[in-house]
Amino acid sequence: MPELPEVETVKEGLKEILSPGEVICEIRFLRKDLRDEMPREIPSLFKGAMIQRLERRAKYINIYTDKGVLISHLGMTGTWRVLEEPELRKNDHIVIRFRDFSLVYNDPRRFGIFEYANENELGSYKRYKSLGPEPLDGKEFHLDYLWEKSRKRDVPIKNFIMDQKVVVGVGNIYAVEALFLSGIRPTRRLSKVSKFEMSLLIKNIIKVLKAAIKSGGSTISDFKQAGGESGYFQHHFKVYDREKEECQVCGAVIKKLTQAGRSSFYCPSCQK
DNA sequence: CGGGTTACCTGACGGC
DNA sequence: TGCCGTCAGGTAACCC
Numbered sequence: 001m002p003e004l005p006e007v008e009t010v011k012e013g014l015k016e017i018l019s020p021g022e023v024i025c026e027i028r029f030l031r032k033d034l035r036d037e038m039p040r041e042i043p044s045l046f047k048g049a050m051i052q053r054l055e056r057r058a059k060y061i062n063i064y065t066d067k068g069v070l071i072s073h074l075g076m077t078g079t080w081r082v083l084e085e086p087e088l089r090k091n092d093h094i095v096i097r098f099r100d101f102s103l104v105y106n107d108p109r110r111f112g113i114f115e116y117a118n119e120n121e122l123g124s125y126k127r128y129k130s131l132g133p134e135p136l137d138g139k140e141f142h143l144d145y146l147w148e149k150s151r152k153r154d155v156p157i158k159n160f161i162m163d164q165k166v167v168v169g170v171g172n173i174y175a176v177e178a179l180f181l182s183g184i185r186p187t188r189r190l191s192k193v194s195k196f197e198m199s200l201l202i203k204n205i206i207k208v209l210k211a212a213i214k215s216g217g218s219t220i221s222d223f224k225q226a227g228g229e230s231g232y233f234q235h236h237f238k239v240y241d242r243e244k245e246e247c248q249v250c251g252a253v254i255k256k257l258t259q260a261g262r263s264s265f266y267c268p269s270c271q272k
Numbered sequence: 273c274g275g276g277t278t279a280c281c282t283g284a285c286g287g288c
Numbered sequence: 289t290g291c292c293g294t295c296a297g298g299t300a301a302c303c304c
Contacts, residue, residue, distance in 0.1 A: 002297055035280070035299075059298075076297055077282080091282080109281045111298060127299090153274065164299080171297055218297075261277070263295085 002074045004059060004135070004169025005212035009231060010080060011056045017082050017101070018063065022051040026097040034093060034110045035075060042116055046070065057122075058131050058168035060113075068116050071125070075111025080104070132167045135205055141167055143199045150190045150198065157193055158186035159260055161205065170205060172262045173218060173240045178204040180239045185271045186264040187257070211236065239265040 002010065027043040049065035056062070063070040072080070086095055086102040094105035094114060105114065117125040133140030149166055160166055162175045170178070179186050181204035184197055193201075212218060217231030238248055242265060243256035252269035 006297070073298085075281095075299080107281095108283060109296085109298095111281070113299090155275065159275090162298095173297060260275095262298095 002059065002078075002217070003171035003174050003212075004056075004209055005174070005215075005233065006217035006231065007059045007061060007074065007169075008056055008213050009217040010074070011054055011061045014061065014063075014080060014103075015054045017103070018051045018054060018098075020050075020052055022098050024049045024051075024065070024096060025099060026095075028095040028097070030088070030093050030095065034107060034112045034114060036113065038094075038114050039116060042070070042114070045116070057128060058134070058164060059171075060127070062122070064119060068118050069122060071113065071115045071117060071127075072105070073113035073127075075107060075109060075113070077109045078105065078107040078112035081106065130165050132163075132165050135167050135169055135209060141202065141206075143195070143202060146202060147195055147198055150193070154189050154191050156187050156189055156259055157184055157201070158264055160190055161201070162262075167205070169209065173237070174205070174208050174212065176240045176265050177208045177238060180265075180267060180271060181208060183271055185266050186259060188272075239267060241265065 024046050027046050029038055029043065032038060032040070046065065046067055049067040052064040052066060054061065054063055059073060061072045063072070072078075081104050083102050083104055084100070086097070086104060088095075088104070089106060091108045092104050092106050093110070096103040105112070113127070115127075122128060133145070135141045146167070150160060153160070158175050158179060161170050161178070162172065176186060178201060182197060182200040184193060184201065212231075212233040215231055215233035215236065218233040218237075239254050242254045245254050246252070247254055247267040247270060250267065250269045252267050254265055255268055256263055256265050258264070
């Protein structure tokens with residue numbers, strides 16, 4: 001489901017609920033596996049753990065406690081919801097009980113991840129080891145970095161910016177939107193993208209991610225913030241899911257194609 | 273190693 | 289109404 005803006009929105013929502021000092025009374029697994037088997041020691045290890053803070057890394061949410069860091073990835077369809085009285089639904093897989101409320105993780109497709117690491121070992125946590133830079137922290141994700149990185153291969157530009165080793169957080173929707181804003185077709189190979197176009201692309205990735213965060217993320221079918229609210233950015237899509245519609249800029253008909261098993265959308269006139 | 277495809281899983285939707 | 293094929297915001301295991 002969620003790309004960086006949605007995960008950021010969920011994290012901020014959870015932050016409102018999980019104040020520092022809140023104590024985990026109990027963690028219950030309603031099944032043992034999501035995408036992978038969840039570490040069976042989590043319930044005992046985190047019983048009585050005290051919340052310290054929440055952070056996002058790539059599309060993962062880190063819940064820091066005094067007993068370690070709980071790591072949550074929402075896959076395609078994962079959601080966390082907050083309940084005063086836990087009433088379970090189909091596809092609820094995890095319940096974290098606090099004194100006055102419970103957090104429930106629901107995930108129909110079970111592509112999500114729920115694991116943990118010690119705080120001082122987060123850097124070497126297996127799923128974090130090869131992640132690229134954060135696009136919004138303004139330090140490592142810049143033109144020289146991306147240009148250098150792009151010289152080593154020759155894949156379509158869309159595949160490149162969706163590669164979490166290159167830059168984190170950009171998924172199918174925001175890759176497609178950023179390429180539209182930059183006038184670059186998703187199929188163009190890296191060797192045919194100029195350094196100037198690459199600089200445009202960086203600016204537009206940052207721009208579209210920030211705009212989406214401001215709108216509370218995008219709601220396609222089932223994305224919800226922790227409070228249950230929907231996001232609004234889907235109304236701002238220029239090309240994503242707009243096959244056969246007219247381009248808002250030039251009026252040409254938006255086209256759709258498949259790349260690496262994912263749908264791409266582009267304006268054949270605005271994007272070269 | 274790079275590059276491409278497929279699997280993982282459920283549910284929603286469109287066509288017949 | 290129901291069945292069947294297709295598709296979905298991600299990641300990682302496989303191929304060649």
